[in-house]
Amino acid sequence: MKKIVLGTLVGFIALNFTACADKKVVVEKTYTIEDFTKNKDLREKYFKKCKNGEIHPDNLNCINVKKARFRIRMNTKQTVDLKDYIIKTPKKEK
Numbered sequence: 001m002k003k004i005v006l007g008t009l010v011g012f013i014a015l016n017f018t019a020c021a022d023k024k025v026v027v028e029k030t031y032t033i034e035d036f037t038k039n040k041d042l043r044e045k046y047f048k049k050c051k052n053g054e055i056h057p058d059n060l061n062c063i064n065v066k067k068a069r070f071r072i073r074m075n076t077k078q079t080v081d082l083k084d085y086i087i088k089t090p091k092k093e094k
Contacts (some may be wrong), residue, residue: 030060036068
């Protein structure tokens with residue numbers, strides 16, 4: 001009886017390892033925030049992959065591309081001419 005239980009246990013373990021061997025593990029290069037900041041095409045490519053679910057949002061490349069996009073937005077100076085928004089009040093006569 002012990003031989004039968006042990007044999008089936010070994011069989012299940014062997015099947016488990018062969019099933020895992022069929023899956024391919026893809027290792028992508030991890031890019032830095034600076035890489036994404038400097039290369040617009042790379043930044044857009046990875047942002048699309050992260051947005052449509054090809055890459056998990058917790059992946060370091062997704063995190064770095066989001067940080068790079070944020071950094072670029074913060075460094076872009078959007079100047080506003082305050083003169084356009086000042087309400088002129090009439091001067092009071094004395």
